[in-house]
Structures are given as structure tokens and as C-alpha cells.
Amino acid sequence: xxxxxxxxxxxxxxxxxxxxxxVKINANESTLNLPPLVEERVFGRLSHLAFNRYPNEExxxxxxxxxxxxxxxxxxILLGNGSSxxxxxxxQVFGGEGKKIIFPQPxxxxxxxxxxxxxAESVIFNLDKKFDLNVDEFIKKIxxxxxxxxxxxxxNNPTGNILSVEDxxxxxxxxxxxxxxxxxYIEFHGKSAVNLVKKYKNLIVARTFSKAYGLAGAxxxxxxxxxxxxxxxxKIFMPYHMNSLxxxxxxxxxxxxxxxxxxxxxxxxxxxxxxxxxxxIKNLEVFPSRTNFILIRHEKADELNEFFxxxxxxxxxxKGNESLKNCLRISIGTRAENDEVFDAMKNFLEEI
Ligand SMILES: Cc1ncc(COP(=O)(O)O)c(C=O)c1O
Numbered sequence: 001x002x003x004x005x006x007x008x009x010x011x012x013x014x015x016x017x018x019x020x021x022x023v024k025i026n027a028n029e030s031t032l033n034l035p036p037l038v039e040e041r042v043f044g045r046l047s048h049l050a051f052n053r054y055p056n057e058e059x060x061x062x063x064x065x066x067x068x069x070x071x072x073x074x075x076x077i078l079l080g081n082g083s084s085x086x087x088x089x090x091x092q093v094f095g096g097e098g099k100k101i102i103f104p105q106p107x108x109x110x111x112x113x114x115x116x117x118x119x120a121e122s123v124i125f126n127l128d129k130k131f132d133l134n135v136d137e138f139i140k141k142i143x144x145x146x147x148x149x150x151x152x153x154x155x156n157n158p159t160g161n162i163l164s165v166e167d168x169x170x171x172x173x174x175x176x177x178x179x180x181x182x183x184x185y186i187e188f189h190g191k192s193a194v195n196l197v198k199k200y201k202n203l204i205v206a207r208t209f210s211k212a213y214g215l216a217g218a219x220x221x222x223x224x225x226x227x228x229x230x231x232x233x234x235k236i237f238m239p240y241h242m243n244s245l246x247x248x249x250x251x252x253x254x255x256x257x258x259x260x261x262x263x264x265x266x267x268x269x270x271x272x273x274x275x276x277x278x279x280x281i282k283n284l285e286v287f288p289s290r291t292n293f294i295l296i297r298h299e300k301a302d303e304l305n306e307f308f309x310x311x312x313x314x315x316x317x318x319k320g321n322e323s324l325k326n327c328l329r330i331s332i333g334t335r336a337e338n339d340e341v342f343d344a345m346k347n348f349l350e351e352i
Pocket of ligand 1: 027157184209221
């Protein structure tokens with residue numbers, strides 16, 4: 001008989017099977033592939049990659065660049081297969097039986113799963129009606145529950161709102177446990193708390209190349225923290241856990257990150273334009289966003305989602321999720337895609 005590890009039956013499978021949407025705005029990806037100049041360099045680099053060797057040079061080149069950019073030591077950086085691998089490993093390192101991990105709700109849905117996999121107890125902290133985090137209450141809960149790891153996603157997915165760097169520092173200066181700050185969407189906001197790593201040994205900042213840098217397909221992320229933390233996270237990585245191809249691509253993308261600035265700016269201005277337009281639709285609640293997506297609420301969200309599906313437009317619908325009742329999350333696409341989404345939504349909602 002097949003016998004699986006304890007509690008595995010309570011862990012849902014991440015359903016990665018996707019429809020082939022004509023307008024794909026359900027996963028907060030970059031709507032554009034690599035800038036032509038970057039693509040050219042990437043192909044040049046791949047043509048002399050040592051496929052026969054384990055990834056060493058590529059790994060340390062990227063670490064060196066990132067460390068230099070943030071003025072930290074190389075020992076304070078770890079790379080991962082997307083920030084997903086980083087987050088999962090951090091949960092493993094600070095989780096385990098009898099340990100508690102706190103994270104807000106609603107937030108990135110994978111935190112709950114990683115906590116289960118790490119056999120830690122999840123402590124859910126509910127955001128308020130506007131999806132803001134009450135900092136004092138959060139600190140209180142961390143202390144009361146004696147949690148081992150606190151997690152904040154800033155800006156928050158899927159709500160799009162932010163916590164100020166001052167509030168993050170207030171939390172850090174009030175707690176003893178480790179804080180994992182997930183900055184997957186920080187480039188669309190611009191106010192990172194990464195410099196606090198130099199002051200607080202218990203801070204981990206997780207970043208990704210998947211969103212602003214359009215590398216979702218390469219799966220590259222990284223973390224910045226104290227050496228004491230990276231030394232412990234390293235212990236549970238498998239040898240050569242990253243592949244040379246992705247590392248070489250990410251290395252060039254990081255070198256050429258200025259090439260991405262115009263498209264980040266366009267995504268931000270499209271977001272603002274969409275927020276303004278959507279706010280004019282009657283009975284549609286539009287939440288403020290500092291990311292590359294917008295959360296909306298309408299009592300006909302289910303029907304609206306079906307309508308989008310019928311048009312080949314894929315958005316994220318949070319069916320059955322009480323904290324996100326009647327909410328849809330729409331990633332920012334090209335201007336033409338955004339216009340199409342807006343027109344479809346306006347026509348549908350004003351007709352019913
Ligand atoms: C908040 C947040 N963190 C982390 C991730 C993981 O991204 P990746 O593994 O592609 O870096 C995502 C992906 O959607 C996300 O939304």
C-alpha cells in the first residue's frame with residue numbers, strides 16, 4: 001500500500017494548468033517579453049555557456065552583482081528558483097513542529113501551503129475592511145502567539161496596497177522573531193525596505209525577476225538577509241539547485257536593468273489610468289494599487305469572470321475565498337489589452 005507522509009492529504013495541489021487565454025492577465029506577469037537589446041545579449045551569452053559543467057560561475061556572478069547593487073556582502077545573498085523557492089526554504093528553516101508562522105490574510109495564497117509543508121502552525125492575521133494591516137495589532141499578535149517567523153508581502157498580493165518603510169521598521173524594532181518581507185512587486189512601488197537588512201539581523205527580503213523584469217519563465221529570485229540566516233537557509237538547498245541557463249539570463253537582465261525602467265513606468269501609468277477609468281463604473285469597488293495589478297469587487301464578480309472567460313480574457317477570480325468575496329484581480333496588460341478589458345467590463349456591468 002502507498003503510504004505518504006503525515007498531513008500531506010491536507011495540502012492542496014497548486015493547479016498550474018492554464019488555459020490558452022488570448023488576453024492573459026491572471027498571473028501578474030510582464031506583458032512584454034525581453035527588450036530587444038537584452039534578448040540579443042542573452043542569446044550571445046547562451047552560445048558560449050558551459051552546458052557540461054555544474055553552474056558555478058553563473059551563480060556567483062549574479063550574487064556578486066546583486067550584493068554590489070545593495071551594498072551588502074556576497075554572503076548575505078542567496079538565489080532561488082523564483083522567489084518561491086526562497087520563501088519555501090525560509091518557511092522550512094523557521095518552521096517545523098511547534099513553531100508558529102504569522103502572515104496576513106488576504107495575502108499570497110502560497111504562504112499557507114508552505115507553512116503546512118514546513119509542519120509549522122499558521123497564525124492568520126486578518127487585514128481590515130480596506131485590506132490595510134493594523135501594525136500595532138500585528139505586533140501584539142506576534143508577541144502573544146510567540147511566533148517564530150512573521151511574513152509580510154509588500155506591496156501586498158492580491159490587494160495591491162502597501163505598508164510604509166516606517167511601519168516595517170516599527171514592526172522590526174518591536175519583535176524578536178524573524179521577518180520575511182516579500183517584495184515581489186516592489187519595482188512598481190519603488191519604496192523598498194531592503195536597506196533595513198543592514199540594521200536588523202532578523203530581516204529577510206525576498207525579490208524576484210518574474211514580475212518587473214519579465215523572467216517568469218526562467219524562475220529566478222533571491223533573498224537578502226544577515227549571513228547567519230543565509231548560512232542556515234543554504235543547508236537545505238540541494239547542490240547546484242539553480243540551472244546555468246536561467247542564471248546566465250538573470251545575470252544579463254540584472255546588468256541591463258535600466259532597459260526595463262521605461263516599461264515599469266508604462267505599467268505604472270497604465271495602472272493609474274485603469275484605476276481612474278474603473279472607478280467611474282457604478283457599483284464597482286476599486287482598491288488602490290502600487291503593483292502591476294488591480295483588485296476590484298463587484299457583487300456580480302462570478303458572472304463577470306465567466307464573461308471574461310467567454311472572451312478569452314483570463315483574470316484571477318477568488319472563488320470560495322471568504323476574505324476576497326466577489327473580488328477579481330486584473331494584471332496590467334498592454335494599453336490595447338487594458339482598453340479591451342475596460343470596455344468589456346463597463347459594457348457587461350452597466351447592462352446587468
Ligand atoms: C507575492 C508573491 N511572492 C512570490 C511570488 C513567487 O514568484 P516567483 O516564484 O515567480 O518569484 C509571487 C508570484 O506570483 C507573488 O505574487
